[in-house]
Amino acid sequence: MAQPGRMEPLPRNARRIPTPAAVLGEWLAEIDDLAELKVALRAVALLGGEPTRREVPPSVSLDDLLDDGVLSRVGRPGDDSGIRQALGACLARGTLAAAQVGGEIRVWLNDEPCRRHFEKAQLSPLEPGDVLGTSFAERPAIADGPGIPAGPARANIFALYERHIGTFGHGMAEQLRAAEEEYPASWIEEAFEIAVEQGARSWSYVNAILTAWQQQGKSATRQQREQRHDDGKPGHDSAPDRRTGYLESYRRRYGRLPWESDDTLDGTDG
Incomplete structure (x- = not known):
C-alpha cells in the first residue's frame, strides 16, 4: 500500500489512452x-x-x-x-x-x-x-449531496476504479460513493486487487467480494478459501474456486448475480 501522498507504480497492464x-x-x-x-x-x-x-x-x-x-x-x-x-x-x-x-x-x-x-x-x-x-x-441534492466529497478515501475508490476498470459516468459515481460509505477503504482496495488478480475487471465482481465479506465476515471468507486446494496442495485455492466462492456468496444473498437474468437462472435462453 502506498504511503499517503505517494502513488503506487503503474501496473504492467495499466490502461492507456491516445493523447494528442x-x-x-x-x-x-x-x-x-x-x-x-x-x-x-x-x-x-x-x-x-x-x-x-x-x-x-x-x-x-x-x-x-x-x-x-x-x-x-x-x-x-x-x-x-x-x-x-x-x-x-x-x-x-x-x-x-x-x-x-x-x-x-x-x-x-x-x-x-x-x-x-x-x-x-x-x-x-x-x-x-x-x-x-x-x-x-x-442544484438538486443527490443522496448526501451532489458531487464527490474531497478526501483521500473518496478519491481512492474512484482512482482504483479508473486504474483497474476504466472511466465512469454519473450512475457509477453514485454506486462508488455508496460503496465508499458502506465499506472500509482497506476492504475496497483489497477487493480491487483480488478482481485484478482473478482477471475479473468489473465492478459487479468487486462488489460481490465486498458483499460476501460484509455478510459472512472477512476472516471467515478467507478461512473458506484457505480450506480449498490448488493442485492438491492445502492452504491455497485455485483461481476458479476463489472466484466461484465469492459469486456463490453473492447469489445466496441476493438470488442472482448482477449480470444474470431470471431466464438464465431457469436454464433458458434470454
Whole structure:
C-alpha cells in the first residue's frame, strides 16, 4: 500500500489512452492555471475512453465533468463553480469546445474532426459564460449531496476504479460513493486487487467480494478459501474456486448475480 501522498507504480497492464502531442507540449507550456489544466487533461482522458462512431467525434457531458471524482477537488467542496470556471477558461483558450445538444451541454476536444462535426450538425459553439450556470448549492441534492466529497478515501475508490476498470459516468459515481460509505477503504482496495488478480475487471465482481465479506465476515471468507486446494496442495485455492466462492456468496444473498437474468437462472435462453 502506498504511503499517503505517494502513488503506487503503474501496473504492467495499466490502461492507456491516445493523447494528442499538443496536450503534453503546447498545453503544458501555455496553461498556467492549475484548475484549467486539470479540467483540460481530465477531459482528454474521458474523451479517450469514449467509444467513437463514424464521423462523430467523442464527447463528454458537462454533468459528467461536474460529477467526476478526479475533478472533485477543483474549487471548494460542495461548489462546482471551480470546474465550470476552469472549463470556461478552456473554451476561451480553444483547447476544448462545447455545444448544446438534446437539452444537455456536450464537450469535445477542439480539433479538426470536432470542427467538421459542428459544421455538419450545425452546432453553435458555446461561449465561456454559457457553462457557468447556477452554483452547486442551487442544484438538486443527490443522496448526501451532489458531487464527490474531497478526501483521500473518496478519491481512492474512484482512482482504483479508473486504474483497474476504466472511466465512469454519473450512475457509477453514485454506486462508488455508496460503496465508499458502506465499506472500509482497506476492504475496497483489497477487493480491487483480488478482481485484478482473478482477471475479473468489473465492478459487479468487486462488489460481490465486498458483499460476501460484509455478510459472512472477512476472516471467515478467507478461512473458506484457505480450506480449498490448488493442485492438491492445502492452504491455497485455485483461481476458479476463489472466484466461484465469492459469486456463490453473492447469489445466496441476493438470488442472482448482477449480470444474470431470471431466464438464465431457469436454464433458458434470454
